[in-house]
Amino acid sequence: MLVRAAPRASRGLWRDAFRRLLRNGPAIVGLVLIAIFVVGAVFAPIIAPYDPTVGNLMNSMKPPSLAHLMGTDLLGRDEFSRVLYGARISLTVGVVAVMCGLAFGMVVGAVAGGAGGVLDAVLMRVIDILLAVPGILLAIAIVAWLGHGEVQIIVAVGVSYAPIFARLLRGSLLALRETDFVLAARSMGASTPRILMRHMLPNALTPMIVQATLALATAIIDVAGLGFLGLGPGDPRIAEWGEMLTDASRFLQNAPYLIFFPGAAITISAIGFNLLGDGLRESLDPRLKR
Amino acid sequence: MLRFIVRRVLSAIPVLFGLSVILFLFLRLLPGNPAVAILGQHATPQLVAQIDAALGLDKPLYVQYLQYVWGLLHGNFGASFVDGRTVASTFLVRFPATIELTVGALIFAVGLGIPLGRLAARHPNGWIDGAVTVLSLFGISIPIFVLGYTLVFIFGVELHWLPAVGQLDPRLNVTPVTNFSIIDAILSGNLAAVEDAVAHLILPSIALGSIPLAIVTRITRASVIDVSNEDYVRTARAKGLTEKRVDDRHIMRNAWLPVTTVIGLQVGSLLAGAVITETVFAWNGVGSWVVTAIENHDLIVVQSLIMIFALIFLTVNLLVDIGYAVLNPRIRYS
Numbered sequence: 170m171l172v173r174a175a176p177r178a179s180r181g182l183w184r185d186a187f188r189r190l191l192r193n194g195p196a197i198v199g200l201v202l203i204a205i206f207v208v209g210a211v212f213a214p215i216i217a218p219y220d221p222t223v224g225n226l227m228n229s230m231k232p233p234s235l236a237h238l239m240g241t242d243l244l245g246r247d248e249f250s251r252v253l254y255g256a257r258i259s260l261t262v263g264v265v266a267v268m269c270g271l272a273f274g275m276v277v278g279a280v281a282g283g284a285g286g287v288l289d290a291v292l293m294r295v296i297d298i299l300l301a302v303p304g305i306l307l308a309i310a311i312v313a314w315l316g317h318g319e320v321q322i323i324v325a326v327g328v329s330y331a332p333i334f335a336r337l338l339r340g341s342l343l344a345l346r347e348t349d350f351v352l353a354a355r356s357m358g359a360s361t362p363r364i365l366m367r368h369m370l371p372n373a374l375t376p377m378i379v380q381a382t383l384a385l386a387t388a389i390i391d392v393a394g395l396g397f398l399g400l401g402p403g404d405p406r407i408a409e410w411g412e413m414l415t416d417a418s419r420f421l422q423n424a425p426y427l428i429f430f431p432g433a434a435i436t437i438s439a440i441g442f443n444l445l446g447d448g449l450r451e452s453l454d455p456r457l458k459r
Numbered sequence: 460m461l462r463f464i465v466r467r468v469l470s471a472i473p474v475l476f477g478l479s480v481i482l483f484l485f486l487r488l489l490p491g492n493p494a495v496a497i498l499g500q501h502a503t504p505q506l507v508a509q510i511d512a513a514l515g516l517d518k519p520l521y522v523q524y525l526q527y528v529w530g531l532l533h534g535n536f537g538a539s540f541v542d543g544r545t546v547a548s549t550f551l552v553r554f555p556a557t558i559e560l561t562v563g564a565l566i567f568a569v570g571l572g573i574p575l576g577r578l579a580a581r582h583p584n585g586w587i588d589g590a591v592t593v594l595s596l597f598g599i600s601i602p603i604f605v606l607g608y609t610l611v612f613i614f615g616v617e618l619h620w621l622p623a624v625g626q627l628d629p630r631l632n633v634t635p636v637t638n639f640s641i642i643d644a645i646l647s648g649n650l651a652a653v654e655d656a657v658a659h660l661i662l663p664s665i666a667l668g669s670i671p672l673a674i675v676t677r678i679t680r681a682s683v684i685d686v687s688n689e690d691y692v693r694t695a696r697a698k699g700l701t702e703k704r705v706d707d708r709h710i711m712r713n714a715w716l717p718v719t720t721v722i723g724l725q726v727g728s729l730l731a732g733a734v735i736t737e738t739v740f741a742w743n744g745v746g747s748w749v750v751t752a753i754e755n756h757d758l759i760v761v762q763s764l765i766m767i768f769a770l771i772f773l774t775v776n777l778l779v780d781i782g783y784a785v786l787n788p789r790i791r792y793s
Contacts, residue, residue, distance in 0.1 A: 298477040301769040304731030313753045390602045397604050425612050432605035439600035
């Protein structure tokens with residue numbers, strides 16, 4: 170196949186990828202959706218018209234109105250304010266959990282893929298063990314073990330994601346180990362840590378970034394799922410989307426809006442991260458774009 | 460081939476061994492004493508010592524572990540702290556419901572996902588493709604409990620088309636024989652009971668099947684598009700074969716492989732999803748049992764169920780691998 174010359178000098182991988190991302194419609198939609206939730210979460214104390222924890226029992230279970238855009242719950246608390254504050258929990262817990270899983274997984278993956286040998290074999294068996302427990306079950310077991318709380322949820326979700334990142338990074342590193350530029354660096358006498366950090370890791374980053382973005386979507390769903398199963402932060406003063414849904418499920422008949430708004434919040438934020446993740450995949454690896 | 464199968468089976472053993480160690484320690488390292496959990500406020504030091512001795516908790520840790528593994532190998536997972544029944548007996552009663560739900564979800568996901576994926580692949584980037592892409596994005600983004608309650612509200616509460624929760628109307632008096640509600644309904648010879656059992660299965664199957672549906676659709680679409688660009692497909696068209704024949708004999712036959720693998724891999728997500736789906740629909744399966752066990756701090760049950768879920772998951776993955784090797788003559792068994 171004929172290769173056309175580049176029309177202008179390359180601006181570097183990341184700037185190229187960023188420009189492609191900005192031209193990717195679905196990714197922009199994803200970014201906008203995420204931005205809405207981030208702004209809502211950060212400025213919740215300013216935007217929220219009411220205190221999310223204080224209700225007025227005279228105002229219990231009122232359908233959406235101008236005074237209460239998303240209605241009120243059983244205790245007369247403003248649902249809109251609670252959804253806004255819920256974004257704080259979901260986003261911070263989700264993001265921190267994925268970051269922890271990513272950091273831990275990358276260390277394990279880098280050690281396994283970089284060192285090889287016995288260490289690699291042992292670490293990979295441990296990862297196999299963690300991956301043998303399907304999906305959210307591992308997180309459920311960990312929260313059941315550690316007890317309620319935001320930190321526990323972060324640990325649980327982080328641990329359940331770490332093996333995925335570790336395996337992904339190890340796979341990329343193994344493939345890179347045989348590439349010409351790594352052989353060249355080695356033949357020039359570069360040390361193994363230097364090759365790993367300077368030559369291999371930067372080239373193994375793109376699938377990790379994509380995977381982490383997509384993991385944010387599932388992490389938000391998982392965090393809400395834990396809350397839904399009664400394994401949430403466990404503090405009734407905290408508004409959490411999953412717990413709000415459990416509370417609301419008893420009033421499905423009379424107050425379906427109490428299910429609709431937190432449910433839509435979880436779904437839309439997950440859609441945002443999924444769109445952004447797919448967009449990143451396409452812009453970081455232009456060969457994928459059909 | 461046989462060697463490949465044996466090696467794959469053997470490779471699952473260290474994983475199960477490691478998991479059993481972790482789960483054993485998980486239970487033993489918990490703060491608090493099982494005897495206290497059983498006795499509750501009636502605990503006296505003598506009674507605690509008696510129960511410790513009865514449960515073997517006064518022995519060294521490695522002896523306890525060996526006893527635990529010995530039990531596992533004999534299908535003895537221990538007994539619930541709460542109702543005293545063995546995990547194995549309750550599991551056998553509840554597992555059929557989970558199988559029914561999982562199969563229902565798979566039928567929904569595969570039955571709808573493959574036609575949708577083929578439809579989308581027919582005109583890539585056309586409007587149908589766009590609609591299918593949006594649908595599958597929605598499918599992987601909406602949590603099971605949100606979709607579940609939405610379905611219950613629309614079809615159960617508002618329209619009254621389908622029953623919202625449970626497996627069988629208790630007024631039908633179907634005697635549990637196999638604990639598969641549909642099979643039991645058929646055995647009862649009551650047609651209304653069969654209809655009722657199927658109707659109860661529809662909404663939970665859709666809720667649980669939404670993620671697999673999205674994934675099966677995406678994979679089918681990608682796989683069909685991939686194969687459609689192959690030279691032999693162009694050759695088949697050039698020979699003047701009808702579009703239907705090209706589709707069935709040349710494209711789908713090759714596009715099936717990745718699709719079947721992905722379907723097999725969905726079993727893990729279905730098992731995990733069953734925990735939430737069964738809670739939403741008050742479905743008396745293994746998934747809702749996990750949740751009640753956690754609520755009751757019945758950790759022997761939690762631990763055993765995680766072990767059993769992992770065992771099922773590994774077994775299915777193994778079968779998928781073997782099936783893939785059997786289906787695909789191009790694969791090498793090394």
